[in-house]
Amino acid sequence: MIPAMPATALTSRQASVAALRFGRLASMGVVAVLILIAGVWASWGSAQYVMLTKGRERGTIEVARCAQDVCSGPYTPLSHGSQARGRVVIEKTVAVRKGQTYTVVVKPGSADVVRSGPAGVLYAWVPMGGALLLASVVVAGGLRRTRFAWVLAGSGIALLTAAFVSI
Incomplete structure (x- = not known):
């Protein structure tokens, strides 16, 4: 700390950095959750008929x-x-x-x-697979949670691959 600088300036700078970090985490978290909700919403239009027969x-x-x-x-x-x-x-x-x-x-x-059947169920959930892949990018880049992002991406790839193979 510079002797001429008051101690309150340092703590206010730390507070502003913490506030910006919290704002980034909150906004990226909301974006990731909205992407996943949109994936469920898009998939449920067809999946409800296939799964609840x-x-x-x-x-x-x-x-x-x-x-x-x-x-x-x-x-x-x-x-x-x-x-x-x-x-x-x-x-x-x-x-x-x-x-x-x-x-x-x-x-x-x-x-x-x-x-209907397994192919119909997997095909109905394809939009969710895309949402998982997109959310993984937001989680990795915006939230800096790489392990969780890899789990999301792996789940999306597995879902899309299973749908492709079954059809």
Whole structure:
């Protein structure tokens, strides 16, 4: 400490550094949590139908036609109380091919279906895998918690790899 500098200046400088550090940690923590919440929110739109199948109509779709964003085909029921339909619609992805048959769950009150089974569950949680990867960067860079960031990144990579392999 410089003799001409009062002792209060040093403690106020330390307090301001501590306040800035706390602000950085708090803001980056909020950003990381918001990214993870957004990943769950994006995934839950499809995952709720695939994971909570009790009381829902389950069956198979044989993909007959594919347009730009959707594929359609006849629906054959597998669950009790489900009714056959001449045409249901499934989102066109890399995992849906014309002429193939997939097990699906019907979204209530619509003609839309989503894939079921292990492949459907993993595919529904793909947005969460991306959120885990993005949050790992924020945790490593903003929070400087590299071990936790590696856990988040490893979880995201494992989820995305499992979804890719199952589809």
